[in-house]
Amino acid sequence: MSQSESDLTKIYLGHVISPLSSTAYLDFVQGALVVNGKGTIIDVAPWSEIQHKYISGNHINDSNVEIVDLGQRLILPGLVDLHLHLPQVSQTGRSGQHLLAWLNKYIFPAEARFSDTNHARKIANWFFDELAANGTTLAVVFTTIHKDATDAAFEVALEKGSRVIMGKVMMDANSPEALTEDTETSLRESEELAVKWHGQGDGLLLYAFTPRFGVTSTSELLAGVGRLFAKHPGTYVHTHLSEAKEEIQFVATQFPSARSYLDVYKSFGIIGKRTVFAHAIHLDDQDIKTVADTHSSLAHCPSSNFFLKSGVFLYAKICAAGCLFGLGSDVAAGPSMSLFNVMKDANYMQPDIWIEPPELLYRATLGGAKAAHLDHLTGSLTVGKEADFIVVDASRKSGIVDNILSQPTDEILSSLVFLGDDRLIEATYVRGRCIFHI
Ligand SMILES: [Zn+2]
Structure with missing residues (x-):
């Protein structure tokens, strides 16, 4: 990896969902997951709340920042x-x-x-x-x-x-x-x-x-x-x-x-x-x-x-x-x-x-x-943890209703759990590094 690549901060835009406990989860429909060059999560928030830190007008403030717009994809912890x-x-x-x-x-x-x-x-x-x-x-x-x-x-x-x-x-x-x-x-x-x-x-x-x-x-x-x-x-x-x-x-x-x-x-x-x-x-x-x-x-x-x-x-x-x-x-x-x-x-x-x-x-x-006693490093999308996450396209598997992404997040999760399998996974990242992509 070159020096410039290892310094690159990536901002993944999508619907960010991450468990907080067994009953509650963080839910940013137009969210951003920001990962630094070391693979550490440095921001997780609605994009509207943090975009001023990274862009002015239509311009990215720093040449070492890249925006990856995932559209309506879900971003979940690995x-x-x-x-x-x-x-x-x-x-x-x-x-x-x-x-x-x-x-x-x-x-x-x-x-x-x-x-x-x-x-x-x-x-x-x-x-x-x-x-x-x-x-x-x-x-x-x-x-x-x-x-x-x-x-x-x-x-x-x-x-x-x-x-x-x-x-x-x-x-x-x-x-x-x-x-x-x-x-x-x-x-x-x-x-x-x-x-x-x-x-x-x-x-x-x-x-x-x-x-x-x-x-x-x-x-x-x-x-x-x-x-x-x-x-x-x-x-x-x-x-x-x-x-x-x-x-x-x-x-x-x-x-x-x-x-x-x-x-x-x-x-x-x-x-x-x-x-x-x-x-x-x-x-x-x-x-x-x-x-x-x-x-x-x-x-x-x-x-x-x-x-x-x-x-x-x-x-x-x-x-x-x-x-x-x-x-x-x-x-x-x-x-x-x-x-x-x-x-x-x-x-x-x-x-x-x-x-x-x-x-x-x-x-x-x-x-x-x-x-696994590793929740200080992984398991949720939390600032300071390593960026272990997956990109999920809930509409990719037949049997899930077409309009699933416009439904409440509880319904999306229900579809993932009861109808999901590997076909939903578009990409997998460990410590910020992509280890699988369709
Ligand atoms: Zn066994």
């Missing part, structure tokens, strides 16, 4: 996917099995192929392109047990400018031979990757120690993860928790002294800020209180829970307890990487409560960023 699997991008839509049988039939063979780093790199390219095309600007990602494949995934993410919390999967028990690691090797390789990648890309790349789940972990592995997590400040732990009943029974036999599945992780120091537990469906009241008290985070994956018939997330109870949580696509158990589909399913999955579109958008943006 979407946050709190849980998905890079190697599984090729395995969506493989139906007909509950969790453990589905893993054995489809997923483990696909992951074993990542011993071939060329294959791994090819899939990583596909994966990060898909993420950007779906408007996802922060993703929390499982790779596979393979160190070289994980290295390649970080290289691809760095090249493409993606923001990701990612880690090598750790499995040292009850796994197919091709995916069973030696415990010490798993811990050593994970630490090496964390040291190499955590904080790279000026902080766009973050490392998560990633034991797959209780079923495929020995006590030694989980104890080692707890030690590494404590030893490397700022890193994450990302794992699955209480997804399927058969899984929970298996874990109970494997760790008989634990009070609950969550208690297994807790006993090894895997709890607290920057631990992300995917699913967390079958929790009891004490578990929910522990999640809230420790500021641990949950990735709610409704599409996946629907697909594998795993159960219903205790949405109302978990909200009431004040737990941090956002949404995850859980590709490939979730069949789509589009967070719009996940938002819709979050509502459909609940038999007794209605989750309003502003709340669903919040969960897929600011709520997710809070759950």
